[in-house]
Amino acid sequence: MIDLDDIQYILLNRAPALVGRYEFLSFRSAAAGRTWLSAMLEQLRSVQAMRESVEQDRRWVTVGFTWNGLRALGVDEASLATFPEEFRQGMVARAEILGDTGASHPETWEGGVAGPDLHAIVLLFARDDDERARWQAAHDELVARSEGVEVLSSLEVGAIPPFDYAHDHFGYRDQLTALAIEGSGEQPTPGSGPLLKPGEFILGYPDEDGPPTRLPQPEILARNSSFMAYRRLQEHVGKFREFLAQHGETPEQRELLAAKLMGRWRSGAPLVLAPEQDDPALAADPQRNNDFNYAKDDPLGYAVPLGAHIRRMNPRDTAANMSRHRMIRRGATYGPHLPDDAPEDGQERGVAAFVLCASLIRQFEFAQNVWTNDKDFNELGNERDPIIGNQDGTLDFTIPKRPIRKKIAGLPAFTTVRGGAYFFLPGLKALRWLAAGGEELP
Amino acid sequence: MTDKDKRPEWSVPAAMAIPEGGYFEDKVDVGRYGPTFPKTPACYGFTIIAKLIPGREEHVREHGRLLAQTVTDAPDSLEVLKLHYLRWVLFDIKSETYFMYQGIFDTDFDKYTEDAVALFSKYGIDTVFENLEGFPADWKTNPASFVQFVRDHQCPSFLEYGEYPYVSADEIKKALRVKAALSEMLDQMQ
Numbered sequence: 001m002i003d004l005d006d007i008q009y010i011l012l013n014r015a016p017a018l019v020g021r022y023e024f025l026s027f028r029s030a031a032a033g034r035t036w037l038s039a040m041l042e043q044l045r046s047v048q049a050m051r052e053s054v055e056q057d058r059r060w061v062t063v064g065f066t067w068n069g070l071r072a073l074g075v076d077e078a079s080l081a082t083f084p085e086e087f088r089q090g091m092v093a094r095a096e097i098l099g100d101t102g103a104s105h106p107e108t109w110e111g112g113v114a115g116p117d118l119h120a121i122v123l124l125f126a127r128d129d130d131e132r133a134r135w136q137a138a139h140d141e142l143v144a145r146s147e148g149v150e151v152l153s154s155l156e157v158g159a160i161p162p163f164d165y166a167h168d169h170f171g172y173r174d175q176l177t178a179l180a181i182e183g184s185g186e187q188p189t190p191g192s193g194p195l196l197k198p199g200e201f202i203l204g205y206p207d208e209d210g211p212p213t214r215l216p217q218p219e220i221l222a223r224n225s226s227f228m229a230y231r232r233l234q235e236h237v238g239k240f241r242e243f244l245a246q247h248g249e250t251p252e253q254r255e256l257l258a259a260k261l262m263g264r265w266r267s268g269a270p271l272v273l274a275p276e277q278d279d280p281a282l283a284a285d286p287q288r289n290n291d292f293n294y295a296k297d298d299p300l301g302y303a304v305p306l307g308a309h310i311r312r313m314n315p316r317d318t319a320a321n322m323s324r325h326r327m328i329r330r331g332a333t334y335g336p337h338l339p340d341d342a343p344e345d346g347q348e349r350g351v352a353a354f355v356l357c358a359s360l361i362r363q364f365e366f367a368q369n370v371w372t373n374d375k376d377f378n379e380l381g382n383e384r385d386p387i388i389g390n391q392d393g394t395l396d397f398t399i400p401k402r403p404i405r406k407k408i409a410g411l412p413a414f415t416t417v418r419g420g421a422y423f424f425l426p427g428l429k430a431l432r433w434l435a436a437g438g439e440e441l442p
Numbered sequence: 443m444t445d446k447d448k449r450p451e452w453s454v455p456a457a458m459a460i461p462e463g464g465y466f467e468d469k470v471d472v473g474r475y476g477p478t479f480p481k482t483p484a485c486y487g488f489t490i491i492a493k494l495i496p497g498r499e500e501h502v503r504e505h506g507r508l509l510a511q512t513v514t515d516a517p518d519s520l521e522v523l524k525l526h527y528l529r530w531v532l533f534d535i536k537s538e539t540y541f542m543y544q545g546i547f548d549t550d551f552d553k554y555t556e557d558a559v560a561l562f563s564k565y566g567i568d569t570v571f572e573n574l575e576g577f578p579a580d581w582k583t584n585p586a587s588f589v590q591f592v593r594d595h596q597c598p599s600f601l602e603y604g605e606y607p608y609v610s611a612d613e614i615k616k617a618l619r620v621k622a623a624l625s626e627m628l629d630q631m632q
């Protein structure tokens with residue numbers, strides 16, 4: 001069984017929120033950080049508590065810390081040394097591995113997220129603007145009271161119209177795939193893969209390889225904790241629409257091209273099951289909208305191109321050890337909606353996403369390094385992920401087609417990385433232990 | 443433009459001299475587990491040389507037979523590794539026995555480290571490595587320690603040559619499939 005009472009809600013639940021706010025914090029002293037954290041504790045919900053009160057609740061809060069943040073809170077050097085190397089180094093030092101070069105280089109990241117002073121993140125998700133404003137006022141006041149705690153920057157996130165389902169600024173329906181974890185009380189929908197061992201996402205439990213090993217110390221800190229990669233990805237909506245218009249003469253052709261880049265129609269209908277025509281009813285049906293594979297259903301990519309976003313990020317039955325590379329995804333869109341008929345307005349908009357996993361190097365970094373940015377992935381030779389890959393205008397996107405394939409050369413970058421960091425997401429007991437300055441708890 | 447420039451890369455034999463240490467200083471790619479060795483006209487590869495724990499020679503030979511059987515039974519066992527060739531050699535220097543493991547493959551090893559480690563334990567390749575001096579005891583749960591052992595015992599080439607440079611095993615297999623299909627078609631036309 002997994003300890004649903006001790007794991008921060010966000011790992012296993014998605015909040016029914018429309019808006020949110022992320023605060024990036026720095027602590028001048030351990031005492032300041034602990035005072036702030038002690039005050040935050042009562043706001044945090046476990047997986048179980050969240051499930052029980054979700055109907056009444058109007059907001060949901062999560063906290064995480066960088067490695068520098070754990071040190072700032074007073075965690076001792078011996079303990080700090082037991083954390084995995086990629087987390088100790090932080091996302092900025094891993095830029096080349098992740099493909100964060102050129103326009104996406106951490107040098108360009110704003111809001112203090114790329115510097116050593118970034119210590120903590122608070123994620124607020126709320127039902128509406130009013131609730132967010134109330135929370136923010138209270139949090140501002142807490143920060144003002146906690147001398148030595150500084151807000152480096154904040155990011156407001158929120159759903160964009162139309163509000164009938166979650167989607168990004170390009171118009172793709174999101175939050176369709178969900179993985180299911182043994183003991184979480186959830187069953188995978190058809191096609192979502194086998195039930196996964198909890199240790200793939202939560203520290204202290206067996207993973208797909210066996211009992212937990214090499215956990216951060218002391219045990220109280222590791223148990224029921226997790227790691228979280230933050231990615232702020234700007235979406236160049238004008239450029240994306242221009243690209244569709246340039247390569248598709250009719251609205252149908254443009255929709256099909258958008259679908260080919262993703263592997264799903266913008267409605268969410270998977271191309272493997274709806275290769276020729278969009279099918280919104282299929283998209284909305286969780287029993288069917290994920291029920292496909294690639295090896296037999298679409299080996300050559302006639303439905304989903306071999307380099308499409310979802311075929312890279314989860315190659316399903318065409319990759320080895322798939323269960324060792326799964327990721328939990330959370331997040332939201334930020335920035336203003338750009339109406340369909342409006343020209344690019346130069347404002348920043350995008351996706352502020354989180355990838356949660358037990359091993360950043362084996363799950364998140366593997367996905368970035370191999371699936372997203374390896375030009376040779378699937379023997380493609382000169383391609384990267386068309387949505388999130390590092391694109392410099394010299395790469396292709398191949399759409400297999402009979403009798404001859406279509407190759408689009410010089411794919412533009414539709415996204416740019418504007419920020420990111422690695423966080424440790426402690427369990428609730430671990431958070432109390434941190435707030436108490438590492439004292440043993442009763 | 444000479445004729446040579448117009449020819450596809452695979453048709454022009456190529457050689458690459460590699461600096462001591464195995465890397466080109468000005469363009470070292472960084473992988474998840476550290477710097478990665480460059481791709482050469484002979485693709486990616488490594489040559490690992492390590493001392494055998496005394497008395498283990500027969501163990502290792504037995505594993506050679508076992509692995510051969512594994513591949514016979516399940517020919518796609520090693521597919522993940524994107525291999526061209528593996529060479530396993532035992533040799534003596536003075537009275538000590540050494541093991542050499544040379545692999546030529548299409549993807550830089552760093553990319554699929556965890557998958558390779560999982561595969562090694564699945565097919566018992568690990569047991570061979572466990573007969574080598576200095577092989578990390580925690581290698582199954584610590585891919586970084588495995589990588590470190592490989593790095594410590596890697597002897598980088600100072601020259602690599604490819605008669606058909608940079609061609610991947612998949613491309614070769616694809617070409618052979620086309621050739622087979624073509625000759626079948628020609629047979630049917632007669």
Ligand code: HEM
Pocket residue numbers: 168170172173174175176177178231233235262264309310311313314327329351353355364367368387388415
């Ligand atoms: C601008 C940024 C991004 C956009 C617009 C985007 C969009 C999407 C959409 C629309 C889907 C299909 C819906 C679904 O399966 O739930 C999807 C799936 C997915 N994405 Fe992304 N994504 C982005 C960034 C990322 C990042 C940074 C990662 C991880 C490194 C990621 C990993 C995945 C995974 C694992 C899936 C599920 C694939 C499957 O199971 O078939 N995405 N994404």
